[in-house]
Amino acid sequence: MNQPPPTISLSDLRAEIDRIDEAMHRLLMERSEIIERLVKVKRTGGAEGGSAFRPAREADMMRRLVQRHGGLLPLDTVESIWRVIIATFTYVQAPYQVHADISGGEPVMRDSARFHFGFTVPFAPHMGAEAAIAAVAASTGDLGLIAAAPAAAGAPWWRALEAPDAPKIIARLPFVERADHPAGLPVFVVAHPIRDAAVTDVCVHSLHVSGWSARAARAIPSFAEAVVAADAEAGPAGRESAALLVSLPKGRTVAEVMAALAEADAVVTASVGVGSHAAVFRLDQTGA
Numbered sequence: 607m608n609q610p611p612p613t614i615s616l617s618d619l620r621a622e623i624d625r626i627d628e629a630m631h632r633l634l635m636e637r638s639e640i641i642e643r644l645v646k647v648k649r650t651g652g653a654e655g656g657s658a659f660r661p662a663r664e665a666d667m668m669r670r671l672v673q674r675h676g677g678l679l680p681l682d683t684v685e686s687i688w689r690v691i692i693a694t695f696t697y698v699q700a701p702y703q704v705h706a707d708i709s710g711g712e713p714v715m716r717d718s719a720r721f722h723f724g725f726t727v728p729f730a731p732h733m734g735a736e737a738a739i740a741a742v743a744a745s746t747g748d749l750g751l752i753a754a755a756p757a758a759a760g761a762p763w764w765r766a767l768e769a770p771d772a773p774k775i776i777a778r779l780p781f782v783e784r785a786d787h788p789a790g791l792p793v794f795v796v797a798h799p800i801r802d803a804a805v806t807d808v809c810v811h812s813l814h815v816s817g818w819s820a821r822a823a824r825a826i827p828s829f830a831e832a833v834v835a836a837d838a839e840a841g842p843a844g845r846e847s848a849a850l851l852v853s854l855p856k857g858r859t860v861a862e863v864m865a866a867l868a869e870a871d872a873v874v875t876a877s878v879g880v881g882s883h884a885a886v887f888r889l890d891q892t893g894a
């Protein structure tokens with residue numbers, strides 16, 4: 607015999623929602639207490655001053671979050687909630703601003719900054735990557751956001767990262783890329799290097815190339831992601847120069863890129879490391 611379905615009223619269900627909301631809020635308050643203790647442990651570990659941002663840890667947390675997610679709540683929402691939680695807990699440890707290069711379009715960059723860092727962290731727009739990098743350089747623990755556009759990029763802004771004491775690329779956002787990401791603009795995060803916290807899955811290099819040509823562009827190996835800009839510095843007479851920002855996955859070297867370019871009569875005259883970041887994690891590739 608079929609049992610009649612148990613009756614549950616709207617107010618019972620709302621009481622459940624209230625119980626869950628209160629539990630989530632209390633857990634967030636408990637999280638703040640852990641952060642207070644974590645700040646002290648980080649200091650004794652020698653990480654005093656500068657930014658509290660730990661890109662490797664965040665990349666790992668965001669990957670696990672999206673992998674375990676299921677149910678009605680859209681992944682975009684869950685990701686943005688955790689981005690705000692983590693970015694704000696970073697901020698309460700050591701206040702910082704996000705200096706964003708809006709020269710490629712303000713709305714898309716602002717969306718990216720707000721998605722990844724929320725509204726408590728101040729957003730400082732700059733017209734050009736160099737200005738954003740200069741603001742980061744002048745700060746103790748601020749972050750810069752610059753579009754990691756793979757297409758032609760105007761001026762080679764990454765040369766401002768070359769000096770040994772200049773800021774460096776420390777992360778690439780979104781931590782989890784996917785085709786329909788609501789803040790899907792790939793951006794580099796630039797900061798003063800964080801002691802003992804660099805993640806080197808992908809290493810980023812500034813290359814100075816003489817003898818640049820369409821053939822040389824085609825010769826760049828497919829494992830390398832490259833942004834190319836015209837090089838204003840005069841190269842040897844009659845040879846075109848280019849500035850490249852090349853991202854290499856673990857196990858790949860600048861020497862391999864140099865050898866491939868040499869096949870196309872292009873010579874790398876200088877190569878400078880300008881940072882590194884966690885491996886790009888693409889959700890659609892995992893079938894998740």
Ligand SMILES: O=C(O)C(=O)C[C@]1(C(=O)O)C=C[C@@H](O)C=C1
Nearest residue numbers: 658659660661663664692695696
């Ligand atoms: O794990 C840390 O080092 C923290 O500071 C905690 C925390 C977090 O809120 O979970 C905040 C900032 C870091 O970028 C990474 C994670």
